[in-house]
Amino acid sequence: MTDSSDQIRALVPTTLARHISRRGFLTGLAAAGAIPALAACGGSSGSSGSSGQPSASSGPASSGPAQLGSSLSVYTWGAYDNPKTFTNFTGALGPKVSISSYDSNPEMIAKLVSAKGTSGYDIVVPTGPYVPQMAANHLLMELDHAKLPNLKNYDPAYLDKPWDRGNKYSVPKDWGSTGFVYDTTKITRPMKTWNDFLAAAQNEASGQTSVLDDPDEFVGLYFFAHDMSWTTTNQSDLKKCQAFLVDKLAPHIKKFDAYPGSGGGMPKGEYTLMQAWNGDARQGFLAVKNASQYKWVLPGPASHLWIDNWSIAAGAPHPDAAHAFINYVLDPGHSLLEIEFIGYNTAIVGTEAKAKAAGLKYLDMIYFTKAQVAELQSGAVNSATQTHVSILNAAKAAAAG
Template sequence: MDLNELLAQGRNRRSLLQAMGVAAIGISFGGLAACSKGEGKKLANGEEAKLNFYNWDTYIGETTLDDFKGATGVEVKMDLFDSNDVLFAKFKAGNPGYDVIVPSNDFVERMALADMLQTLDHAQIPNLKNIDPTFIDVDYDKGRKFSMPYTWLSLGIGYRKSKVKTKPDSWKVLFDSPEYAGRISWLSEAGDMFRLYGKYLGKSVNALTPADIATIEAMMIKQKPNVKNFHVDDGQDLLLKGDVDLVLEYNGDIAQAMTEDDDIDFIVPKEGSQLNSDNLCIPKGAPHPKNAHAFINYMLDAEVDKKITETILFPTPNAAAKALMPDSYKNNPVIFPPADVLAKCEYAKFNPELQRLFEEAFTRVRAA
């Protein structure tokens, strides 16, 4: 079975969520095999049968939450965010009531340093055994003290083949050229934008200086008139609708769009790019920490993650789930870029001082 057949089995991930609403989705389930259904009922672990989940848009399987309800009876409410900056800002004044969140690698580090994350009890997450060992002892969270890996991903250019003169194999087309004026879309996340501009200038994403940031800010302001918008985690939708012809976006998002429109393609520019890894974490003050551990363990189950991966089409760090996927997924160069491409890509590290400069400069760019 190939990717198109997988998606043809039901509504694709976007239509599923769009049918429910795009701003904030609340999905509620009740019941427990071992106890009565209903609001406020207690589980055997002493907690209410509830879980509050804060996730990215289009980043869950079509039946995952329903299936979790069937397995545990826990009622899940899922709200959506569209950038790590929004996620971090939400928790600045304390946990507003969430049990599980999905920050990217550098924000796991940032939130841990800010004492926003609860230490995980690995004894309650036995499905950790399913994770590829290379994703366990990571620089941003040694030994997985605060996070469990959900996906990994690469940033690149999604584009409409019929609208470009040549394959857009350089960041130049998005960052430093009027060639596609009014037909390009940028990310709305400060750190990612500055680090990728750094790649275009031949620098490591982790080696930018305040002088580099000033240079990039000026370049962004110069290029901004050619940019249609700063998208909010929906660049692939802009591409599908024909609102733009080129978009800075994640590989999994474009891989899914490619199954809906064969005029769409994706490329990691020749200068290299940034890799991200999104993670499942329990924020400090989570009202249902035992349910949160159970939910994370459930998400790491091989069959569960296989169903999620079939829907979202991002690279999974779950080796047991990946083994269950078809070759059309495992051998897809958009989802899993070749080794020579990955060799020019890097994970971003959190730098408090640079992050402040990124955000201040990006605010000025957006206001310019």
């Protein structure tokens, strides 16, 4: 039987030495000794500069219905929700919402572990593979589905995932994938696969390529291109992956950039070829002067499927308000506000038609076809995760050299 402390050590890194990107949900996981180190820095802030504690309200004060109370505390990724969602919720149902942010799943988990059920947070937003270990270590409260009638609005394809059968502890917030964008004026041949990406990176886009500053997405370049499981723990395969990415690809990389779209690299014309998450890539298309110059590709033969989730923290002081908020955002109309802001699919049926009617652009970067979704693969937290971190660090050193 696995000791619970071993499970926690697998979830929380020994150190968060580098800034962990929004989608870097497996970054920096390391071995033993994690809890003492992170318990001491549990108050570290997220990207928004929050103290990590419930902070200023995003909506007007209201006493709200008695059963919901007057407040709700949400602990989530920085800039990951439409502010209108919170103000509208307060106006409709009463609880005043406070927001605190974090940069990674490990940071959020460390805070909950150190608080031992007294964090003061109601809602947290873990990525799928973290849910089972968090539940096993009593960091999450079981959801009361009777208080979530809008569960009926979900596309069932995104429910009942292996990490949370029956959605006992989590329901989808949004989901996305990883692809690439290229400048068609500099790469004139058709680009459809990860092999195309790797070939162009070493040729037409040499020195003008950005890759995600995320260890799992980075090693995914190799494994997806070779049509291999990207969660493999086979040491021989991992060594071959490292040899290619560090020795052959890294010298051609201009930058490890988690946000080439919204971060400004694409709008400024800094790159010819960019590995990117679909929502961030869409932000780049919205910001660039000549969008027709670029093309987005969700490449074959496979790519990443990630799902972030609404969950309620164990010891949540306002569980009824938390259920009410989650149910609120599962309404298609309210969900559309989130999609408009973040550019990721919320898995709520009916939002695509509403998005079209609202005139949202680049919907193909939000709503994938069934064939595309069928090729996506989930990630995992396993014994290879730290190896991924080592490969990324070695590649950075090689690129800098």
